Amino acid sequence: MWPAMTQAIACRDLKKYYADVKAVDGLDLFIDNGECFGLLGPNGAGKTTTIEILEGLTVPDSGDVEVLGLTWKGNERELRQRIGISLQETQLSDKLTVHETVHLFRSFYRSGPAPDDLIRDLSLDEKSNARVGKLSGGQKQRLAAACALVGDPDILFLDEPTTGLDPQSRLQLWEVVQRFRTKGGTVLLTTHYMEEAERLCDRVAIVDHGHLIALGTPQELIAKLEARNIIEFSSDPPLPEETLRNLPGCHGCTPHGNAYQLRVDSLAESVPQLLAAVEKTGAKLLTLSTHEATLEDLFVSLTGRELRDV
């Protein structure tokens, strides 16, 4: 690799419009070498469209893309050798075994790890001779990761690698990503899970309706929230919203059914105030819980919507 080059991926003013929707609407992204970068956003935000443009699978309507300092046009063969991809929805051939699938993908690349080593690295060695159709969801995702890693790529693209997985499978996949990073690899991943972004990513871009709405390290983004803490509580009867907004140190209040979510500076200051207010109105406290603000809360405060449609 060229030592002078620091950007693994760069795109400027990326646009992709479909008939009825602006999937990507003027996106700029610059991802450094060795960085793990997360694209975060709700369903339909344009994450897949963006990542597939960067992967050279979708042609943008306008905008420039450079991957490893090269444009897709004229450098496709070279770039394909140097990147590894896991698509959001691919069903690898059910009739082949894990071993056969990895061997097949390995044969497309000029260099890379020995298939059996890779299978062991991804803890799939017990399943090596099992048909792909018989794997669990987590095992399939690890096989997809194996197929992405089989060419020893400089950049790893993962589109929702852990969606629908149980916590243990998710952890296993995170380990795979972290191991790839210790070898100096660059990662671009998309996710719905804030926790995943916070754990894995150096920087996160939050996208919505094809726009970038926030960019920074997870800590920077959370710091953007005026409030560091969240109080969720409900009472019978509910308190008037007015009362809550006027509590000292409260930066905002969002109703959730008959519960409220308050964003506050300090729990030590606000919780006693809140309890006092409840007592004063003669209402009965039903639930009360608090947590530190996360990217999830940032998304709610930026868009007024939940990140995941539940």
Place this chain on the structure above:
Amino acid sequence: MSDKVRPAIVELTSARTKEFLRETEAIFWVFGFPLLLALALGFAFREKAPDRIPVGVIAGPTASREAAALKRSPALSPRVLNPDEAHDALRHGKVSLVVDSSHSLIYRYDPTSPDGRTARREADDALQSAAGRRDVMPARDEYVHEQGARYIDFLIPGLLGMNLMGTGMWGMGFTIANARMKKLLKRLIATPMRKSQYVMSQFLSRLMFLVVEVTVLVAFGWLVFGVRVNGSIAVLALLCIIGGYAFSGLGFLTASRARTLEGVSGLMNLIMMPMWLCSGVFFSYERFPDAAKPFIRALPLTMLNDALRAVMNDAAPLTKVMPHLALLAVWGIVTFAIGLKIFRWQ
């Protein structure tokens, strides 16, 4: 299990081959079905010793002598009946001829029925020579059962052609449409794999099965029905390969854009149906109007069937089937070229 990295074309071909071998139903349609069809049709139309034609003899003093004379003809099966029975039997077709010698000798039969006319000639010969007639010009019969002229001889090459069409088209088309639907094609083009190698591997894998398929069907025809390959095996093999190539191309083109399996199935049937009907699989296309024949002859299956029959039945040399081979090759080249041009990888 080796951990050696083999060339992509080898891996792709072997992957495709394994996928097929692990697809039990597909194995039946490729190998079992044509054999069952050949077996059923072969027995339905097998050569039988010509039946004796039933003849009635009206009961009377001379009836048993006449019946015995008639029995000596290999073509007749006489029985003695009283006049009423004979009348009904003739009317219902249970006998084709009634011999009545109660007064003078009378042959009673339907002149429009070939059996009736044959029976009349045979019966007359038998009775006249029994009565002492001498032939002025002695003659003897020589029977011909020409190998290569039976229905089964016509059928086996037709089934071979039909099978090459079916497996060629489905083998390519179904796999490709399926891989596209599952986004496997998209995943593959996200690797450095060469697209041409993918297409090539599909065809190579097809070719391996084609060898088995053809061998099984030809051996079956030979062992069970005595259908021989009168021409050169090498020419037959070449024909099957080029024919398989043409139909793989057609299957590839059919599947080059389809997004769903239903879409590709419909299109396949639309393309194959006219060839099943017109290309002389089960019966000769000579019965179609002359105006239609140039079109029928341009169809790849017609080309293939004609050439297969020429080689298997008439021992045609390579030079004789050159035009067929050329036309089939053109079909293959053109369909692959167009297919690659318009191919939808995702």
